[in-house]
Each structure stands twice: as C-alpha cells, then as structure tokens.
Amino acid sequence: MKLVVIAGTPGSGKTSVLMHAARCLEGSGSRPAVVKVDCLWTEDDKRIGRLGIPVHVALSRDMCPDHFSIYNVDEMLEWAKKQDADVLLNETAGLCLRCAPYPDHCLAVCVIDVTTGPNTPLKVGPLLTTADVVVTTKGDLVSQAEREVFRERVLEANPHCRIVEANGLTGKGGSDLAEIIRALPPAAENMMLRHNPPLAVCTLCSGELRVSKRYHRGVLRHMDGFMEYSGE
Amino acid sequence: MRLTILGGVDKDGCADHIETLHIDSGEIVGIVGPTGSGKSTLISDLEQFAQRDTESRRQVLIDGQPPDAEVRADPRRKPVAQLSQNMHFLADMTVSDFLAMHAKSRGREENLIAKVIDLANTLTGEPIHPEHHLTALSGGQSRALMTADIAVISDSPIVLIDEIENAGIKKQEALKLLAGEGKIVVVVTHDPVLALMTSRRVVMKKGNMVRVIQTSEEEQKVCNSLSRVDRWLINLREAIRRGETVSAAEAAL
Numbered sequence: 001m002k003l004v005v006i007a008g009t010p011g012s013g014k015t016s017v018l019m020h021a022a023r024c025l026e027g028s029g030s031r032p033a034v035v036k037v038d039c040l041w042t043e044d045d046k047r048i049g050r051l052g053i054p055v056h057v058a059l060s061r062d063m064c065p066d067h068f069s070i071y072n073v074d075e076m077l078e079w080a081k082k083q084d085a086d087v088l089l090n091e092t093a094g095l096c097l098r099c100a101p102y103p104d105h106c107l108a109v110c111v112i113d114v115t116t117g118p119n120t121p122l123k124v125g126p127l128l129t130t131a132d133v134v135v136t137t138k139g140d141l142v143s144q145a146e147r148e149v150f151r152e153r154v155l156e157a158n159p160h161c162r163i164v165e166a167n168g169l170t171g172k173g174g175s176d177l178a179e180i181i182r183a184l185p186p187a188a189e190n191m192m193l194r195h196n197p198p199l200a201v202c203t204l205c206s207g208e209l210r211v212s213k214r215y216h217r218g219v220l221r222h223m224d225g226f227m228e229y230s231g232e
Numbered sequence: 233m234r235l236t237i238l239g240g241v242d243k244d245g246c247a248d249h250i251e252t253l254h255i256d257s258g259e260i261v262g263i264v265g266p267t268g269s270g271k272s273t274l275i276s277d278l279e280q281f282a283q284r285d286t287e288s289r290r291q292v293l294i295d296g297q298p299p300d301a302e303v304r305a306d307p308r309r310k311p312v313a314q315l316s317q318n319m320h321f322l323a324d325m326t327v328s329d330f331l332a333m334h335a336k337s338r339g340r341e342e343n344l345i346a347k348v349i350d351l352a353n354t355l356t357g358e359p360i361h362p363e364h365h366l367t368a369l370s371g372g373q374s375r376a377l378m379t380a381d382i383a384v385i386s387d388s389p390i391v392l393i394d395e396i397e398n399a400g401i402k403k404q405e406a407l408k409l410l411a412g413e414g415k416i417v418v419v420v421t422h423d424p425v426l427a428l429m430t431s432r433r434v435v436m437k438k439g440n441m442v443r444v445i446q447t448s449e450e451e452q453k454v455c456n457s458l459s460r461v462d463r464w465l466i467n468l469r470e471a472i473r474r475g476e477t478v479s480a481a482e483a484a485l
Contacts, residue, residue: 118323118333140276144314145334145381146323148307152337163305165280175285176301 002087003187008111013137013168020174033085054083065093066101100126103191126195240289242440250441265436308339313386321366328362352380393419428455
C-alpha cells in the first residue's frame with residue numbers, strides 16, 4: 001500500500017488536486033482510496049464519492065487534526081487494504097503551520113495557493129519545507145512573472161522539492177502528480193515523523209481555559225524568547 | 233523553431249476542425265472568436281505545452297517533438313513568455329524587489345531591472361518608480377511593466393499575448409516590442425488593427441479551432457488605413473487627456 005499525505009493551507013485546493021490525481025491514477029489502472037480528515041464538518045465525501053472510489057471521512061473534533069491523522073495512520077492503511085486499494089490518499093485538515101503530518105515513508109504533498117503572494121512559502125513552515133512535492137494552485141489568476149517569482153520562493157524554502165503547477169478547475173497538474181505517485185514505493189512499518197512536533201503537550205490541549213501565565217504548564221516560551229519548564 | 237499544435241476536442245467533445253497547425257519563427261498569429269469560444273484555453277495549452285493532458289486534449293510540439301517534463305516546468309528552460317489577461321499584481325513587493333526575484337527565477341542578471349523600468353515607462357504616461365509597491369500600480373502601469381518584463385527578462389522565443397487592447401498602453405508599440413526579432417508570437421485579440429497585423433488568424437468557436445484565415449493583401453491595406461485611424465484616435469485621446477480642446481480641423485481624418 002502506497003501512502004500519499006496531502007496537506008496545505010485551507011482553501012488552497014487540496015481536494016480538487018486530490019480528485020484530479022485520483023482520476024488519473026484510476027485511468028492508468030491504480031486503485032486509489034481516499035481518507036479525508038477534517039476538524040468539524042465536511043461534505044467532501046459526497047464530492048469525492050462522485051469519482052466512484054472508496055472514500056472515508058474522519059472528523060478529529062476536539063483533537064489536534066494533525067495528531068489525529070498521525071495517530072490513526074495504521075487504521076487508515078488497514079481500511080484502504082479492505083477496500084482493495086493499492087494507494088491511500090490522505091487529505092489532512094490543513095490548519096497548523098507548526099506541524100507537518102508527514103511520515104518518512106510517504107509521498108508528502110503540500111498544496112499552496114499562488115494568489116496568497118510570494119511571501120507565503122516562507123511563512124508556511126514544515127508543511128512546505130519537508131514536502132516532497134509542492135503543488136501550486138490558482139496560477140491562472142496571476143501573471144506569468146508572478147507565478148515564476150512564487151516558484152522561486154518555494155524553491156528557496158524547499159530546494160529539493162518537485163513543483164507541480166496545478167489548476168483545480170481544469171485538472172492541469174493531476175496527471176503529473178499521478179505519475180509521481182505511480183513511482184512511489186509502498187509505505188513501511190514503524191514510520192517516523194519527518195519533523196519534530198511542537199513543544200511538549202500544552203495545557204490548552206488538556207482543556208485549560210484560563211488566560212495568563214500562572215495557569216499554564218509545560219515547556220513554554222516567553223515574549224523575549226526565554227524558554228522554561230513550568231510544572232512538577 | 234517550429235511550434236506545432238495537434239488538434240484535440242471542443243467543449244462538446246467534437247474534434248478540432250484544424251487537425252494540425254504549424255507556426256514558424258518570425259510569424260505573428262492571431263486567435264479570434266467571441267467570449268467563451270476557447271481563445272484563452274488555446275493560449276493556456278501553448279503556455280503549458282499541453283500533452284493531451286488538458287481539458288482540450290490538444291498536444292503541443294517543439295520542432296516536432298514533445299518537450300520533456302523539465303522544460304515544461306522550469307522557467308529557466310521554458311521557451312515561453314506570456315502576457316495574460318490578469319492586469320494586476322497580487323504580490324506585496326516593491327517593483328525592484330519583484331523584478332530582481334523574477335530575473336533570478338529566469339536565471340538572468342539582476343542589473344536588468346533599470347532596463348525593464350525604463351522600457352515600461354515608454355509605454356505608459358504615468359512613470360513607474362523602482363520603490364513603488366506592485367499592488368499600488370494602476371492598470372496601465374501594471375500592464376506596461378508586465379510587457380517590459382516579458383521583453384527584457386523573459387525574452388523567450390515564443391511569446392503569448394492575451395488581449396493587449398484592454399491595457400491602457402500603446403498597443404502597437406507593445407506588440408512590436410514583444411515580437412522582437414524572429415520570435416513566434418501568438419496574440420488573442422478583438423482589435424481589428426492587431427488582428428490584421430498578424431499573418432494568419434485562428435478562428436475559435438465553442439472551444440473548437442474551426443478555421444485558419446490567411447491575411448489577404450486587401451486586408452493588409454485595410455490594416456494600414458486602420459492604423460492611421462488608430463493613431464488619429466490616440467492623438468485626440470491624448471489631447472483630451474492633457475486638458476486641451478479639439479478643433480474641427482484636427483477631428484477631420
């Protein structure tokens with residue numbers, strides 16, 4: 001089973017890119033299945049379901065969606081196997097710019113919207129810098145020069161990535177991405193994350209609502225950059 | 233260089249009437265047709281060197297061969313410069329930072345910046361300054377800057393132009409600048425002067441390349457008369473823009 005993890009900022013066109021790639025994969029004899037992770041709500045199962053391929057939606061609700069994806073990787077692969085798939089496309093919720101939900105033995109795909117401007121590739125962090133493939137979308141809305149400047153910025157942030165220019169409306173880029181997926185080796189057992197997760201487990205994660213320093217524990221950073229451990 | 237377009241299908245899935253279209257270096261070819269007839273789709277097929285992998289299923293060849301994937305993707309090697317319909321910049325950068333970054337992406341020298349700005353300023357009445365922010369440029373300034381950027385930094389053997397007439401810049405000068413020497417130029421246009429300046433024009437209808445019209449000698453004569461009308465109109469417009477009055481003598485053709 002091959003594993004493809006598709007991440008990227010909200011509204012960048014992850015689902016459209018995934019659907020075009022899935023269609024191309026199917027057209028060439030592969031058997032893709034899709035797990036879509038979202039936080040609170042999605043109707044993408046209906047949208048993706050129109051392709052006639054197995055789709056499973058998983059809502060992370062009050063768990064961090066990236067943590068949720070990583071935690072459930074085995075279960076997702078198991079599910080895809082039961083669907084007789086040979087490639088699992090996992091679309092993540094795409095929220096946090098501090099994490100990157102990419103295991104080492106997957107194809108890590110970061111989808112990014114060109115209209116957000118050429119400084120965005122520098123702001124997106126590990127989501128982009130640890131990706132194997134960066135898919136740029138909505139390039140038809142800007143000039144060629146601006147597309148090329150954006151591309152240069154992506155390469156500054158991640159010099160080793162492959163860039164695929166995609167268009168969610170016309171399907172451009174779908175076949176390029178499918179071709180890269182076809183050449184991918186299967187996912188391994190005991191995978192590791194590519195990027196270190198954020199500092200410790202935070203008190204917000206465990207439900208602390210009160211604002212300000214005296215209520216929070218863990219490895220914490222002050223405004224001036226000083227880092228300390230607060231707790232027992 | 234020879235560019236070849238192999239026909240695909242239109243919006244209804246019917247085959248293009250034009251099965252093969254060759255364009256050689258030094259030629260200016262027009263694309264005409266009503267809104268929604270597929271002009272921009274054809275330009276976009278050329279821009280990405282479609283390999284039967286776009287909506288239209290067309291294939292584009294260079295010197296009879298499909299370009300390899302690297303040439304299609306890498307702007308340092310891609311032989312295409314495109315002036316698109318998108319008039320405005322979205323990047324929040326200064327003009328000089330942007331041009332420096334674009335020169336870098338094309339593997340060109342950064343000292344071309346001043347040349348681009350000087351050239352752009354010959355096309356627009358409102359001077360562009362290197363420290364201006366791109367997002368604050370007017371439509372005419374953006375278009376002039378994009379045109380000069382293509383002529384100097386992109387400087388590719390194939391130039392694609394999508395509707396230059398809406399630009400608020402001197403369109404014939406812009407076309408001559410972009411066409412340069414011995415380039416392949418493909419221009420989408422509704423403008424009779426520009427359309428008749430081409431040697432051939434492809435007619436689009438409902439996404440289909442329906443026919444190719446060779447510009448006749450008679451049409452070339454029409455083009456010359458039209459150019460005079462166009463210059464006359466431009467002079468009147470400039471006079472009015474400068475706040476001057478226009479006399480009956482000047483208004484006579």
